Amino acid sequence: MEHRTVQIKNVSRLVDAGGALMRRAPGMPGMGLVWGETGYGKSTAVAWFVNRMHGVYVRALAVWSPAAMLTTIARELELAPKGSCARIVEACAQKLSETNRPLFIDEADYVIEKKVMTETLRDLHDLTGVPVVLVGMAGIQRAIRARQQLTGRLAQWVEMQPCDLEDARMLADELLDVRVGQALLGRLHERTKGSARLLVVGLSRIEANAKARGMKSIDAGDWKLGDEFFWGDAPKPKSAQKQRSDTSLKVVSHGEGGDGA
Ligand SMILES: Nc1ncnc2c1ncn2[C@@H]1O[C@H](COP(=O)(O)OP(=O)(O)OP(=O)(O)O)[C@@H](O)[C@H]1O
Ligand SMILES: [Mg+2]
Numbered sequence: 001m002e003h004r005t006v007q008i009k010n011v012s013r014l015v016d017a018g019g020a021l022m023r024r025a026p027g028m029p030g031m032g033l034v035w036g037e038t039g040y041g042k043s044t045a046v047a048w049f050v051n052r053m054h055g056v057y058v059r060a061l062a063v064w065s066p067a068a069m070l071t072t073i074a075r076e077l078e079l080a081p082k083g084s085c086a087r088i089v090e091a092c093a094q095k096l097s098e099t100n101r102p103l104f105i106d107e108a109d110y111v112i113e114k115k116v117m118t119e120t121l122r123d124l125h126d127l128t129g130v131p132v133v134l135v136g137m138a139g140i141q142r143a144i145r146a147r148q149q150l151t152g153r154l155a156q157w158v159e160m161q162p163c164d165l166e167d168a169r170m171l172a173d174e175l176l177d178v179r180v181g182q183a184l185l186g187r188l189h190e191r192t193k194g195s196a197r198l199l200v201v202g203l204s205r206i207e208a209n210a211k212a213r214g215m216k217s218i219d220a221g222d223w224k225l226g227d228e229f230f231w232g233d234a235p236k237p238k239s240a241q242k243q244r245s246d247t248s249l250k251v252v253s254h255g256e257g258g259d260g261a
Helices: 009-023 042-053 066-076 085-099 115-128 140-145 165-175 182-192 196-212 238-246 248-254
Strands: 031-036 056-059 103-106 132-137 154-159
Touching (some): 009 031, 009 154, 009 165, 031 115, 031 140, 042 056, 042 103, 066 085, 103 115, 165 182
């Protein structure tokens, strides 16, 4: 299986929004928000875009303080972070202005929780004019509405979507050495509910299965009912997740992934 970024629709969504932020008229707000369920391909799409635009990518951590966030951004900008937070903000802002590199914060849910960090990102945006894009889980778009200084600056909102069958076909054709028939792909797609992560895991299982049997192409008829695509389950809406955690013992002991997909 190949490891590369396939141009599924979520990648195009990000490229369109990121491009619009980069090309916006002077003085227009330039913050962006990307959100979606786990496994929909946010980090992959962002990493690909950042690489292409020579952007700055940092991933927030649960334990981040404002100083930790600024130190990480400074290092990505090849600065040696020294002195107070205020001095590091100034140094980062200067470097961002000089280089005009867009700044992406992945796992931004951790940042949104803390007012000082959110406002520091807003400061970096205001001081430099470079796009500042927050990437987070589904739900961040609601949390961010409470931060009015941010919402006015958000010029692009991108909701990552589940992969459709066309995306699944692209992933299968571009990542695998074996051909996956449409019926088997359809079954996998349905089982994953469009999660890119689960599609890729399932495809790798299919490829391994076909290779072990010396097959160059594989379809639903070759896939035994007991064969699993992956372990676990596709992401569920929030309310369902809550119910699931309430009955977690039951779920674990029965293993939802073992339904033979
Ligand atoms: N465009 C793509 N091309 C190839 N593989 C992809 C693509 N998008 C996602 N994947 C696969 O799906 C996996 C999960 O994607 P990714 O980590 O980007 O999701 P995410 O939305 O950031 O999830 P989380 O919210 O859990 O961080 C990747 O490790 C990769 O295997
Ligand atoms: Mg991610």
